[in-house]
Amino acid sequence: MTTTTEQQTWTIREVAEEFGVTHRTIRHYEDLGLISPERRGQQRVYRRRDRTRLALILRGKRLGFPLEEIRTIIDLYDRPRGKASQLEYVLSQIDERRADLEARRRDLDDALSELDRWEERCREDLAKLS
Template sequence: MATRAKAPEQTWTIREIAEEFDVTHRTVRHYEDLGLISPERVGTTRIYHRRDKTRLGLILRGKRLGFPLEEIRTIIDLYDAPRGRRSQLEYVLGQIDERRSDLEQRRRDLDAALSELDRFEESCRNDLGRLG
């Protein structure tokens, strides 16, 4: 019986990764310096594997949603924990609830500030109108 040769794993350069995620090389290196991604090194060249690409995608999504880097690290590291994906998802759901509550409070604060501005603007316009 013939055995099939394993296809080589797809890899990416820092340029390819940065372009795909629309970030700078410096941003990619920053996440590497923080230990959030760990590309293979061949001399001075960084070789990114699927795991690095997945982790970078999660990092950037977390940042867009307003999660601090340490929370993002916890979420990503949970994937490698014994309960893996289940513990990661349970943790993320808790963090989503907290983030949602925070954003909803910010929205209420912004709405209140906008209402106050509307009232102040109306008052100023009325005062200006009385001055003729």
């Protein structure tokens, strides 16, 4: 970590270690325009804004948001209503994501119940054969 009188900076190695991701992952997000570190020759220099954006990207990924939705959420912060429009959009996306996850959970519960019934029938049939 480098500290200047203006602003603290980090290297790609430091950022990757902090967030538990690979350099390749960070470069991928940079290629997509989700983060934009400063360049000093061949070296990437990350500032607080880049780290904040990376944290939002990784949180969104953990919650199952596609990268384009994450981009929209991040980009909203830079628009006129900034944080308010970003939060309103995130809330609508959370509602959609929650509904999707709850439907998946119901599907998983149904599949597990079916597996339980099938396992029971298999065990009963095996017991009859013994």
